[in-house]
Amino acid sequence: MRIKLIFILCLFCLTSCGRRNLAYFSDLQDKKIYSEKISNKTEPKIQADDLLSITVNSLNPEANTLFNRGVITPIGRTIDFSVGGSPNIDKYNEGYLVDKNGYIEFPVLGKLKVGGLTKQEASDMIEEELNDYLKEPTTTIRYLNFRVSVIGEVNRPSTFTIPTEKITILEALGMAGDMTAFGKRENVLVIREEGGIRTMARVNLNNKDVLNSPYFYLQQSDVVYVEPDEKKEIQASTNTRNISLALAAISLASLFISRIL
The missing domain is CATH 3.30.1950.10 (wza like domain)
Known part of the structure; x- marks a missing residue:
């Protein structure tokens, strides 16, 4: 009985240690209204191939x-x-x-x-x-070709043409069906090409400071990549079947030992 209890505790630890914050702007204070001046919106510049x-x-x-x-x-x-x-x-x-x-x-x-x-x-x-x-x-x-791409851990990855020529990273994720539960909200990558220079920046959507980021408003041809967390990597790994078999073997062994004792 003691071994079975230890096994259950181990499983609980394995499932709880990888807990992820799925809320956007989770650091916002609990008040009805939050307002601030918009200072990060910039007019996109015309580039080659536009x-x-x-x-x-x-x-x-x-x-x-x-x-x-x-x-x-x-x-x-x-x-x-x-x-x-x-x-x-x-x-x-x-x-x-x-x-x-x-x-x-x-x-x-x-x-x-x-x-x-x-x-x-x-x-x-x-x-x-x-x-x-x-x-x-x-x-x-x-x-005529203002577009952004959203790929990775989202429900509908795609390239979207934006007729209004104005879109935020949240609106782009909404068009892609939002992130899956495996998406790293605290580590979203934005890839931008401007003036012959490619920049890559990571933004934290759990933090309200992203609202002031120069990457909150997307620009022409930006790519938003949502990285999968460790759970998804393990799930996609070739060793997943072996892990499942090992857990099943441990479960059977603990049950057998508990009955003998």
């Missing part, structure tokens, strides 16, 4: 058509991506693809460097160039 919709308007309606041969995509329609991850431009009207040096080929104006600029900065630059051709020109720029 696909842009640029619409020109002015007081010269007839002349506008000269500058609007790029994408005229209905709002809500997204770009179809091929298996390799590149936009299938043949299926829809072609947009302005930013080349590796940050340039686009714009009607009449020729090559314009928009890489490294925000949408507002690019709009201001194009409008200044258009002043020689149009009266009071205005431009509207939208990303």
Whole structure:
């Protein structure tokens, strides 16, 4: 009986030692309202391989058509991506693809460097160039391939096209069906490429300080990776069957010994 009790205690220790905090922002104080100023939201900058919709308007309606041969995509329609991850431009009207040096080929104006600029900065630059051709020109720029990827321990890993061009890491996880119980909420990896530099940062979603992280608001082509915990690694290991057999053998042995005693 004593051996059986020891065995039960061992099993209890094994199951309890790997307990994981599944709550987001678990360090928030227990009060009804928590507020703070948003200071970490930044405007994404145009990069190589971005696909842009640029619409020109002015007081010269007839002349506008000269500058609007790029994408005229209905709002809500997204770009179809091929298996390799590149936009299938043949299926829809072609947009302005930013080349590796940050340039686009714009009607009449020729090559314009928009890489490294925000949408507002690019709009201001194009409008200044258009002043020689149009009266009071205005431009509207939208990303046609603003997308983020969520992989790892989530219920629906995928790449998502974001028509609003604004998304937080929590919204991305929600689109992916949230984390599984095996996902490490305290150690989520965000991979970002910007200005030819790749950065990787880990954020702790158990901690409210993530709300002020520069990686809380995702940017174009960010990848969110949710790492599995040790339990999932053991479960996926080739030794799982051996562990199960060993536990079954111990259980039978303890039962046999207890009956003899």
